[in-house]
Amino acid sequence: MPVEDFFASCPRGLESLLVDDLLHAGARECRAIPGGAHFVGDWPACYRANLESRIATRVLWRVAQGAYATEEDIYRLALDTPWPRWFAAEQTLRVDLDAKNSPLRSLDFVTLRIKDAVCDRFRRELGVRPSVDTRSPDVRVQAFIDRHGCTLYLDTSGAPLYQRGYRQKTVDAPLKENLAAGILRLTGWEPGIALLDPMCGSGTFLLEAAQMVLGVAPGARRSFAFQRLRNFSSASWQQILDRARSAERSAGEVRVFGSDASPVAVRAALANLDRGRLLSAVQLRTADVREAEAPAPTGILVANPPYGERAADRDELASFYPALGSALKRHFAGWRCYLFSADTRLPGLLRLTPARKTPLFNGALDCRLYEFRMVAGSNRRPTATANPG
Structure with missing residues (x-):
């Protein structure tokens, strides 16, 4: 060929x-x-x-x-x-x-x-x-x-490939699906490992993870521009599509969890998961991240916390981040936590030292994926103490 x-x-x-x-x-x-x-x-x-x-x-x-x-x-x-x-x-x-x-x-x-x-x-x-x-x-x-x-x-694609055909309801500043999928891959998460997004918004991380759990190809529910070209082979395409659909599977034990402080966001995530027939793979609830409990002894937490571009937002977040850092220390010992942000103050305000930071771009926005390994008592930045003399 x-x-x-x-x-x-x-x-x-x-x-x-x-x-x-x-x-x-x-x-x-x-x-x-x-x-x-x-x-x-x-x-x-x-x-x-x-x-x-x-x-x-x-x-x-x-x-x-x-x-x-x-x-x-x-x-x-x-x-x-x-x-x-x-x-x-x-x-x-x-x-x-x-x-x-x-x-x-x-x-x-x-x-x-x-x-x-x-x-x-x-x-x-x-x-x-x-x-x-x-x-x-x-x-x-x-x-x-x-x-x-x-x-x-x-x-050959038509609509951008991050448009999987699932998400209709959104809240502010959703991540594009292919960026969310890339972040999940960078964390090392695989189906079977507990995953939590405690600031899930409209559920982009959860949608990508659920597709992976269920073996659903990201483009299985949409059409493509190559289907409108004269050299399109419908027989070849149907064979590929049939093979992909035959690889889909049931969820088994739920190991993907999501929550958000906003009931509106949780309802949007539920609607998107339902539209994609992905609800069986995810547990969702309304909860503030500062009070969220780990759903398993070990796992991966991934989140895209808010980062403000206005001065008032930045001041508000300066008080939110320390509380978030305390919650991670208190409730997620044994977990690896990944936070994606354009706010370079994040580690300092969390009072946690990242094990790794990976440069990524959200559109034109220069961001970092910060990894924090939550081993009890080991991540807090040391504070200066007076010399007793």
């Missing part, structure tokens, strides 16, 4: 986990770069990467590449690309452009010229052109330009 060139994007900091996913899906020659990984593979590998990767944001198929000096060179590259071979004029189109160190002055104009070239190619071959739909297009062309070269891709 012929191989193609692809690029999968992901949250920055999770590239090595993405490569693991791609290799598991059958990809070859994976090469990580900041924000993603290049790979080669056949179409079943592309289908599986979309279906099975918990870390990828999109999987893009490279269809053209060339040098440029002006916008017209990019137009010519796009015009020479056989778009009608891959999708129909009746399908709607969107063009997106990312650039790094490009000398061109107007990226909007470059985007327009690529769109014009795609439409002109259709007109030249078929006498008709696709319509543009910027909200929910059938086909998405992604262009990337750097200082000297332009690469054109067709998006």
